[in-house]
Amino acid sequence: MECEYITTLHIERGMVPEERKSDNGLIISFEDRTYSYLNCKEPAIQNINLTISPGEIILIAGPSGCGKSTLLRSINGLIPHMYPGNSSGKVSIDGLSVDKTSITEIAKKVGFVFQNPENQIFMFSVERDVAFGLENLGLRHEKIREQVDWAIQLLNIEKLVNRAPHELSDGQKQKVALAGVLAMKPRILILDEPTSLLDPFTALELVEIIKKINQNLGVTILIVEHRLDLLINAATRIICMSKGKILFDGEPRKVLTEKKLPRIGIGIPTITRLHRILNEEKPVFGKIPLSADELATNLKLILK
Amino acid sequence: MIEFSSVEYRHPNGVLALRNIDLKIRKGEVLAIVGENGAGKTTLIKHTNGLLKPSKGKVTAFDMDTNDESVANLSRKIGIIFQNPDHQIFSESVENEVKFALKNFGFKEEAISERLEWALNFFDLERYRTTSPMLLSGGEKKRLCIASVLAWDPDVVVMDEPTVGQDFIQKERLTKIIQMLVSKGKTVVIVAHDIEFIWPLQPRVIVMCGGKIIADNKAGKIFQERELLDKARIVKPQLQELSEKIHGESSGAFSNIYDAKQWIISKLKSD
């Protein structure tokens, strides 16, 4: 079964998420979902109510152990199929219940990139690994070739095609992993701390690629990241979690004004913290800046 | 205290990892080594305790030539905390994990107990004393690794990418630990690519690129040079960027948000 792909998708920014249309994109919804791992008394996620519309780039933040990884794995079916536990409520992708659909079926629509680049590359050659998912789906040989070439070109890794994975840098490995996932043409792309083992420069490159994937291909992006400064400019929405619950959910500028964030263990970017203490002293510094550039521009206007 | 003289290092497979390194690490200083992955940072620090011996040149630590000393001897004074806790945890209990190095270094029984108590308390691991370290969370394992090294009280503490995968609270804790070490007069060397993390410490910074040290200066000065940062593929700290946009390039930067706030507020009042 091959997925249809639309290469242009109109995303009207500025619209409230609920108002966006599901034009060939998939809506993810959590309805009062609670889940606890086997033999765990405390639920890993509690009473999650969430709707994710096609085309969004959502940053999920929270301290270690807050349930972010559980949330992500509840979407692609790893939970509950690979990690059976106790759950209540519902998770659905465009109406299809995750509980009742197999992981392999969901894998056709939802791609998942994990934190450790090394542990998601199986084959001895890059090209073969990119083809892995497509081979698993039983696509025709020519189709596999086509989609593999497309993914490799998209991520600019033509030079790496015949290399062995252990010869690559972590950044290159992560690109290979991403290519392997994109080759399957998912409508939703989930990334669980994809940059945590990368240096900031390489991390920013990866973020740029992810942005382009979202903008040019209309793929919905969900990404977990600790270093908010890397993603704050790209995300259309931030969800903050703590102890299994969603505390804040909304536009980055709005969520960053919440005073509780540092106390629950979410590290806001330096510039944002500066703006916050400035505004506490004298509330004249305008809206929250998402970059040093923005704050500098604001300051110049105010100080002149 | 630790000195590299014309050090060159070639991997067994022939790749030249360090070129012509000259470096003096002074007692009590905080040194940050920055640069992209593969620039040679980890290779450099492995020379400090003799894990690697230079192919050319010499490394002396505490007046000992690293070529002539065992890693165990050098490690007694120079403790390296590696990046991946799973690559060293092996004991049946947290207690034994901390004691491991102490026993290896030949500490006496009373000293071992004393150091153990201190480590478990300071790092908030007392309640896990008899727990298997494999059952701890990622952050706790990291703390355990740091505790195991600081337990033997080395004079120099080297941290290899301590902030990877750490959340905000864990990073704050780390900063406090570094400040504690500095206040005790320890020399701290941090290999980091998390510039935002090291910036408030205002350390001495050396920039590595392609196996060479291409810059060596105070943090405030290093991050001014755009070309240098681009060449070494380093991201500028946000406060530096802010200062430059306000004052223009080659200006001193705010070292922390409180200094920045003071300057801005005072500028506002004077207008």
Place this chain on the structure above:
Amino acid sequence: MQWIAQGFIFRHTTSPFHQLDPRVKLLVSIELFTLSLLVDSLPEVIIALSGIFAIASISKILRRISRTLTYTLFFAIIIFSINILVGYPLMDAFVIAVRFLAIVGSTSIFFLTTPPDELELVMKWFRLPRDIVFAFVTAVRFVPVLMMDALQIMDAQKSRGLELQKGNIFSRFRRFIPILIPLIVDAVLRSGDLAEAMEARAYGAVKKPTNLYQLEIGVWGKVATILSIILIVPLAYLFLFLM
């Protein structure tokens, strides 16, 4: 030890032999292997070894094979000594020892010229169960990774004062526990991650997965197959019955 292992790890090189269909390479290797088994006199062993070195030089792996065989010499000498002790005449013992080298060399040829991915295709062609083939390929892929992990673990433990070289045989074993345990745990953790990634890439979606690469013997493959059969079969006959 390391150099013997190197005799079986594939490196990217190109040569006319490398480019042949892996089934042909396997055939040639098996033919040389069988020939080596049938050796029981000096001229025969020389022929077998020449065959092996000839193929090795076509495949540009002569240096690597020579190195491996030099280190395998250690075992060959043990075999030689045992045979002498048991009472075999000098020449026979020598031939048996050198025969061992030929056997190792012929197997080495296959592994040095066939990347794990091609190995996988051959295994699939032999209709081995998919899960076993996948486990094998992934294991091979992770050998270098686990080797590097082991080195990192040794670094960390040495920095905590562990001295691996000290002590007698028994205490040395014990000293390896701080290396072995993290390595095993690390391997287990990696496999957990891999399992998640496998599922996320639809492993098991279809009973018969398809392939990016397809095996094709091609003209040269057919030529090589025929040539090798023409050369080796008569020799085997010769070794077995006449000499």
